[in-house]
Amino acid sequence: MNGDQEAPAPTSVTGSTTSTGATGSAASATSGGSPAKKALGPAFANLFTANIASSLGDGIARTAIPLLAVQVTQDPLLISGIAALAMLPWLFFAIPAGILIDRIDRRAAMAMANTVRTLLAVALFVITASGNLTIWWLYLIIFVYGIFETVYDGAVRAVAPSILEKAQLPRANSLIEAGEQVIQNFVSGPVTSLLFAVSVLIPLGANAAVYAIAVILAILLPKVASGRQFAKAHAEKNGDSVAWYKQFVDGLHFIMANKQLKTLWFLSTFSGMCISIATASFVLYLVDRLGLPEALFGVFMLSGAIGGIGASLVAARFKARWGTGLTVAVANVVASLAVVFIGAVPTLWAAAVAFVIVSGSITVWNILIMSLRQSIIPGRLLGRVHGTWRTLLWGSMPVGSIIGGLIGRIDLVLPFIIGGGLSALAGILWFRFLKTLPNPEDVDNGDDAALAGADDSAARAAETAGPTDPAIQE
Structure with a gap:
């Protein structure tokens, strides 16, 4: 299946009962009611708003840049390069971005990524206004955009476990997913297109403004969102941190060391590639085979957005009723x-209904598997594992698209039959495996114990310190 797909990790005892206290988060200060039903708090509200602003910037860029490309060239191959360069950074920069995210303040990583994208938006505004825009400028800008998207995306995914309790993660990720779906499908695309018709400079200026707002909101996140407490606790227990250039395979080692995590990673990648095979020629299938007018293609695609938004609103309820394992097994x-x-x-109504179901099911999967991953990977490794996961998962999708395009040359229905059929077969064969996946709050990733040990060490140091000890003076 498409999207982030996660699973348990080496140091966790899958299925064991653990504390649901927030890992070094402000959420632990709240009281009353079950963790899953507690208010997500002002820190999450800040994170959610920052992500909404950043998502709006992403949506504007993804709509405006292809429209600008059409103005500077009519070569289909050159225009297709925009989409290719937008995804290429995930193949080459996801792991380095993960290392960076795990080594610095994650608030700084979010702010840095969107600062660069603010400057890129300003540069695109100036280049366009001066009449110097070329396809090569667009290639450079979209590629650098993509590089810093890997940083921002990994950082924002790593912040949530620092400010929330594990049981709250499905609800939080549901809200984040719903917000992104609404902004990118119902707001940024239509609004950018309308503004573009008035003046190309209006959406470009708005793009810079919303990224700048996201920078400010990232800076205003509380200290606990930095994630530095996890690295500090690990360093106090194990000595000095490892040099950055020795951390490229940390995410891979972490995944491969656990059979359950490794199985889910490969299953996710295979299913994602199968879905890419199926959807590679979707637009041709709709327009050429089913007779959908080209002008209504965007309207048709909103059916997928509706399915995704609806699923994001009920994913946490499904998890509460049936558990993470059974829910994701069925969704797959x-x-x-x-x-x-x-x-x-092969009818339009069937395609529309099925697309709602596909998008909804994938969204449920993404929310629950992301929540599980966030709760079972130690906080100090979230960036590296996230980057490694997406390098293989997202790197395989272009391969699936090429295979799907070749199959579509034979018959446009075959990619859906073959891609969907292979994915269904894998889902059935590994249904029992998926069913055993635990809930986020039932897995111990060791962070609570590490942080508690660090706090105990600090307390003992304070007790034994003399009256002129610098620690006391601070």
Whole structure:
């Protein structure tokens, strides 16, 4: 399946009962009611708002830059390079971005990424206004945009476990997913297109403004969002930190050391590639085979956004009723069979209904698996594991798209039948495995014990310090 797909990790005891206290977070200060039902708090509200602003900037850029490309060239190959360069950084920079995120204040990582993207937006505004825009300028800007997207995306995913309790993560990720879906599908695209028709400079200026707002909000996040407490606790227990250039394989070692995590990673990658096979020629299938007017393609795609938003609102409820394991196992199979249905019943209504189901099922998967990953990977490793995970998962999707395009040359229904069928087969064969995945609050990643040990060490140091000890003077 597409998107982030996660699983348990080496140091966790899968299925064991653990404390639901927030790992070094402000959430631990709240009291009353179950953790899952507690208010997510002002820190999450800040994070959510910052991500909304950043998502709006992403949506404006992804809409405006292809429109600008059409103004400077009519070469289909050159225009297709925009989409390729937007995804290419994930293949080469996701792991280095993860190392950076784990080594510095994650608030600073978010702010730095969006500061650079603010400057890129300003540069694009100036280049366009001066009449010097070329496709090569767009290539450079979209590629650098993508590089810093890997930094921002990894950082924002790593902040949530620092400010929330594990049981709150599904609800928090549901809200984040819903916000991104609404902003990128119902706000940024249509509004950017309308403003673009008035003046190309209006959306470009707005792009710089919303990224700047996201920078300010990132800086205003509380200290606990930095994630530095995890690295500090680990360093106090194990000595000095490892040099950055020795950390490139940390994420890979962490994943491969646990059979359950490794299985889920490869299953996720295979399923994601299968879905990419199926959807590679989706637009041609809709327009050429099913007769959808080209002008209505964007409207049709909103059906997927509706499915994703609806699923984001109920994912946490599904998890509460059936558990993470059973919910994601069913979602995996349902999404795959819905893909097959698109090809097996070649009508617009069938495609629309199935697309709602596919998008909704994938969204449920993404929310719950992301929440599980955030709770079971030690805080100090979140960036590196996230980067490693996406390098393989997202790196395989272009391969699936090429395979799907070749299959589509034979018949446009075949990619849906083959891609969806293979994904469904994998989902059925590994259904029992997926069903055993635990809830986020039921897995111990060792952070609570490490932080408690660091606090005990600090307390003992304070007790034995003399009256002129610098620690006391601070």
